[in-house]
Amino acid sequence: MAPIRKPLLQGIVLAIAGIMLAVYCVPAVQAANFKKEYKLQVNVGPSFYWGIGANKFADLAREKTDGRINIKPYFGSALLKGAQLKSAQMVAKGVIDCAYESTINISPVIPEANVFHLPFFINTFDNLDKMKAGQSGQTVFTAMGKVGLKPLAWAENGFRQITNSKRAITSPADLEGLRIRVVGNPLFMDTFRQLGADPVNMNWGDAQTAFQQGVVDGQENPVGVLIPVQIHQYHQHVTMWNYLVDPLIIYWNQKQWKAFPADIQQAIQDAARESGRFEVALCRAGLDGDKSLDVLKNEFNYTMEVPDPVKFMESKGMTVSFLNDAQVKAFADATAPVLDKWTQELGTDLVEKARADMAQ
Ligand code: X2X
Numbered sequence: 030m031a032p033i034r035k036p037l038l039q040g041i042v043l044a045i046a047g048i049m050l051a052v053y054c055v056p057a058v059q060a061a062n063f064k065k066e067y068k069l070q071v072n073v074g075p076s077f078y079w080g081i082g083a084n085k086f087a088d089l090a091r092e093k094t095d096g097r098i099n100i101k102p103y104f105g106s107a108l109l110k111g112a113q114l115k116s117a118q119m120v121a122k123g124v125i126d127c128a129y130e131s132t133i134n135i136s137p138v139i140p141e142a143n144v145f146h147l148p149f150f151i152n153t154f155d156n157l158d159k160m161k162a163g164q165s166g167q168t169v170f171t172a173m174g175k176v177g178l179k180p181l182a183w184a185e186n187g188f189r190q191i192t193n194s195k196r197a198i199t200s201p202a203d204l205e206g207l208r209i210r211v212v213g214n215p216l217f218m219d220t221f222r223q224l225g226a227d228p229v230n231m232n233w234g235d236a237q238t239a240f241q242q243g244v245v246d247g248q249e250n251p252v253g254v255l256i257p258v259q260i261h262q263y264h265q266h267v268t269m270w271n272y273l274v275d276p277l278i279i280y281w282n283q284k285q286w287k288a289f290p291a292d293i294q295q296a297i298q299d300a301a302r303e304s305g306r307f308e309v310a311l312c313r314a315g316l317d318g319d320k321s322l323d324v325l326k327n328e329f330n331y332t333m334e335v336p337d338p339v340k341f342m343e344s345k346g347m348t349v350s351f352l353n354d355a356q357v358k359a360f361a362d363a364t365a366p367v368l369d370k371w372t373q374e375l376g377t378d379l380v381e382k383a384r385a386d387m388a389q
Contacts, residue, residue, distance in 0.1 A: 062288075063097050063098060063099075063293075064099075064126070065099065066099050066100075066101045067098060067099065067100045067101065067126040067127055068101060068103055068108060068125050068126045068127070069083060069086070069087065069100050069101060069102045069103060069125075069126070069127050069128060069129060070103060070106065070108055070109065070116045070119070070120065070125050070127070070128040070129070070130060071083045071102050071103065071104050071105075071106075071128070071129050071130070072105070072106050072113045072116070072130065072131065072134055072233055073104065073105065073233065073254065073257075074104045074105055074257070075102070075104050076257045077253060077254055077257045077258070078187075078253030078254075078257070078308065078311040078312050079129065079131075079184065079185075079186055079253060079254075079277055079308065079312070080102070080104055080257075081308070081311060082129065082184050082277070082304050082305070082307060082308025082311065083102045083104075083129040083304075084102060085303075085304040085307050085308065086100065086102075086129060086279060086300055086301060086304035086305075087099075087100040087101065087102055089299075089300035089303055089304055090296065090297050090300040090301075092300075093296035093297075093299055093300050094293055094296045094297070097293065098293060098296070098297060100126075100127065102129070103125075105233075105234055106232070106233070106234065108124075108125055109125075111232045111233075111234035111235065112232060113134045113212070113232050113233055113234075114134055114136075114137050114212070114213055114214070114232075115137075116128050116130050116134050116135065117130070117134070117135040117137070117138035117139060117173075117176075117178060117280075118137070118138050120178060120280065120281070120282050121138065121176050121177040121178055121282065121283075122177075122282075123282045123284060123285060125282075126281065126282055126285060127279070127280065127281040127282065128278075128279070128280055129184065129277060129279050130277060130278060130280070131186050131275040131276075131277055132145050132146070132169070132275050132276050132277070132278065133146060133186075133212050133214055133217075133275045134212075135173075135278065135280075136214055136216075137214075138176055138178075139169060139172050139173055139176070139178075140374070140375065141168050141169045141172045141375065141379060142169050142172075143214070143216050143371065143374075143375055144160070144165055144168075144169070144375055144379055144380065144383050145157075145160070145273065145274055145275060145276060146214070146216050146217070146273045146274075146275065147216075147273065147367075147368055147371055147372070147375075147380070148220045148272055148273055148360075148361075148364040148367055148368060149272055149273075149357065149360055149361035149364055149368070150273065150368060150383070151271075151273065151274055151383075151387070152188075152271050152357075153271070154188075154313060154316075154317055156386075156387040157274050157276065159386045159387050159389050160383055160386045160387065161183045161276060162386075163382070163383075163385070163386030163389065164382040164385065164386055165379060165382045165383040165386050166183070166386070168379055168382060169278075170278075173278070173280060174283070177282065177283045177284065178280050178281070178282070178283055179280060179281045179282070179283040179286040179287075180278050180279075180280045181278075181279045181280060181281060181297065181298055181301035181302070182278075182279045182298070182301035182302045182304075182305040183276050183277070183278060183279075183305055183309070184276065184277035184278070184279060184304065184305040184308040184309055185253075185274075185275075185276050185277055185305075185308060185309045185312040185313070186250075186251050186253060186254065186274075186275040186276070186277055186312065187251030187252060187253050187254075187274065187275070187312040187313070187316075188251055188271040188272075188273070188274045189249045189250055189251050189271075189272060189273055189274065189275065190249065190250070190251065190252065190255065190267055190268060190269050190270060190271070191209070191247060191248075191249045191267070191268050191270060191272070192247055192248060192249070192250075192255065192260050192263075192264035192266060192267045192268075192347075193207055193209070193246050193247025193248075193264050193266050194243070194246055194247065194263060194264045194265060194266070195207060195246050195247070195266070196266060197266045197268070197348050197350050198266065198268045198270075198350065199268065199350050199352060199356055200356065200359055200360075201224050201225065201359060201360060201363040202225070204221070204224045204225055204226040205225040205226070206225070206226070206227060207226045207227065207246045207247050208226075208227045208228075208229055208244075208245045208246045208247070209221050209226045209227065209228050209229070209245060209246065209247045209248060209249065210228075210229055210230075210231050210236045210239055210240075210245040210247070210248040211228045211229070211230055211231075211248070211249065212230065212231075212232075212233070213230035213231070213232070214230075216367070216371055217230070218230060219367045219370065219371070220272075220364055220367050223363065223364050223366060223367045224360075224363055224364065229245060231245075236248060237258060240258075240260070240262075240263040240264070241262075241263065243263070247264060248260075248264075249272075251274075251275075251312060252312070252316070252338040252342075253311060253312040255267070255338075255342070256335050256338055256341060256342075260342075260347075261342060261345035261346060261347050264347070265346065265347055265348060266347065266348050266350070267342055267347050267348070267349050267350070268349075268350040268351075268352065269339070269349060269350065269351050269352075270352050270357070270360065272360065277305075277308070279301040279304070279305060281297070306324070306328070307324075307325070307328075307329050307331070309321070310322075310324040310325045310329075311325065311333070314333045314335075314336060314338075315333070315335070315336050315337040315338050315339070315340075316338065316339075322336060
């Protein structure tokens, strides 16, 4: 057999190398468009209803992108050393990729989000849903777009209820002098000062120790937080006063978002919406008749460990107070100056939009 000529041999070697390059490197180049891990900011821990929703989002995104998008939730604001109010700023900068976060925690960057936190203004799930679907919700999303954030879907923390270790609260006078932990948002400070309480602002991470040590008498949070944190260990009284609500928004750094191919954007968007629907149902389970329990069972094959939060809290020895219309009116009247002040802060336009949405 004639020996293979050197140039021919070189040609063959080059061709094989070329094929290997094509086979191994092209997918590698494509894969390199995606990060190994997308960091998701979450203020609470994984057992909180909102934390369960964040894990669901990560799972669905992985599934719907065939493993190309790997979202890792960082619970307890670990990426922010607990500074929950910095979440939106850090996602806008691209230091953090995405977030599953409360409207309260984005309010320093998106003041419009405070429209959900006006005291005794929204009060029902129906009103909240109308605002999310309406012009006021859209105003919040548009504001996010202007600061480098891409909102993907709504989820929920929920209507916030007050708990404390001293007495049942059914009138503004009952709040007199109580030291209440609130998140560091001036609207919350104003509301509790107006009610005669002594509000102290604290990050959630520090708040849990403060409850344990009795540094504060009370706090306010939705049942999706109260039950996992076992508030009954510290506070015997809860008033279900629905005084304001914090929805969650699932959002992404806009620049990074725009660089994703359309099919990836669609898959993540779908994952966000689906996880949001699931998570809203977790937070409302047992508070809206059978509606959310049915969504969980029929759409997600999910059974709640605590199907009735009120009964659960009672079973742990808490007194659960509900307010009648006259009692709610007494709180609304007492906080009316805060509503007026913050209507000016937010702009009457936005508050009017919210009123129009709720009247739909
Ligand atoms: O800090 C809170 O109270 C919490 C957990 O509800 C929020 O992150 C807004």
